Amino acid sequence: QVQVVESGGGLVQAGGSLRLSCAASGRTASRSGMGWFRQAPGKEREFVAAINWSGFNTYYASSVKGRFTISRDNAKNTVYLQMNSLKPEDAAVYYCAAARGSDTYYNTVHYDYWGQGTQVTVSS
Numbered sequence: 281q282v283q284v285v286e287s288g289g290g291l292v293q294a295g296g297s298l299r300l301s302c303a304a305s306g307r308t309a310s311r312s313g314m315g316w317f318r319q320a321p322g323k324e325r326e327f328v329a330a331i332n333w334s335g336f337n338t339y340y341a342s343s344v345k346g347r348f349t350i351s352r353d354n355a356k357n358t359v360y361l362q363m364n365s366l367k368p369e370d371a372a373v374y375y376c377a378a379a380r381g382s383d384t385y386y387n388t389v390h391y392d393y394w395g396q397g398t399q400v401t402v403s404s
Contacts, residue, residue, distance in 0.1 A: 281306050281307075281393075282304055282305070282306035282308060282309050282312060282378040282392075282393040283304070283305045283306055283393070284302060284303070284304050284376050284377065284378055284393050284394060284395040285302070285303045285376075285395055285396070286300060286301070286302050286374065286375065286376045286395040286396070286397060286398040287300070287301050287302075287303070287398060288300040288301045288398060289373075289374060289398030289399045289400045289401075290399075290400070290401070291401045291402075291403065292366055292400070292401070292402055292403070293402070293403050294366060294367055294368055294402055294403065294404050295365060295366065296366050296402075297362070297363060297364045297365075297366065298363045298366065298400060299360055299361065299362050299363070300316070300360065300361040300363070300374055300376075300398060300400075301358055301359070301360055302314065302316075302358065302359040302360070302361075302376030302395065303356075303357060303358050304357050304358070304359065304376075304378055304393075305357060306378075306393075309357045309378065310333065310354040310357055311333045311382050312333060312378040312379050312380075312381075312382060313330060313331065313332050313333055313378075313379035313381055313382050313383050313384055313385055313390070314330065314331050314350075314352060314359045314376065314377065314378055314379065315327065315328075315329065315330040315331075315376070315377050315379065315384075315385060315386070315391060316328040316329045316330075316350060316359075316361045316374060316375070316376055316377075317374070317375045317377060317388065318370075318372035318373065318374045318375065318400075319372055319373050319375070319397075320369075320371060320372040320373075323372075325375070325388065326341065327341050327386040327387070327388075328340070328341055328344055328348065328361070328374070329341065329344065329348055329349075329350040329361060330350065330384040330385055330386060331350045331351065331352055331359065331384060332382060332383050332384045333354075333382035333383075334354075335351060335352045335354070337383070337384050338350050338384065339384040339386060341386075343369075344363075344370075347363065347364050347365045347366075348361060348362065348363050348364070349361070349362040349364075350362075359376060361374070361376075363400070366400075366402045367402060368402045368403070368404045369402075370400065370402050371400055371401050371402045372400060373397040373398065373399050373400075374397060374398050374399075374400055375394055375395055375396075375397045376394075376395045377391035377393060377394045377395070378391065378392065378393040379391050379392070380392050
């Protein structure tokens with residue numbers, strides 16, 4: 281069992297930056313692949329970024345590649361999403377998730393444990 285708690289959301293102007301954090305607890309947290317997803321009102325949940333258990337492999341949605349960076353600190357059992365050059369279309373509830381496996385995954389079917397989400401609002 282892995283528990284996941286996100287933090288760091290808020291209101292930011294377009295072009296600004298935010299860093300989201302995801303604290304994962306549980307016996308296997310440091311060995312799990314982790315991912316960030318987001319869901320805007322009226323839209324389906326979409327993949328944002330993923331990282332494998334060691335942090336050496338990452339994968340990004342094309343819409344955020346070059347602007348967002350996912351990283352992890354296994355000593356702290358924490359995953360981060362650094363978001364730069366934010367756009368109004370990045371506004372959504374952002375969810376952190378822990379996968380059953382240790383690799384990078386973009387499909388929600390690989391993720392068993394989800395946080396409650398943190399709101400990101402981008403003003404134009």
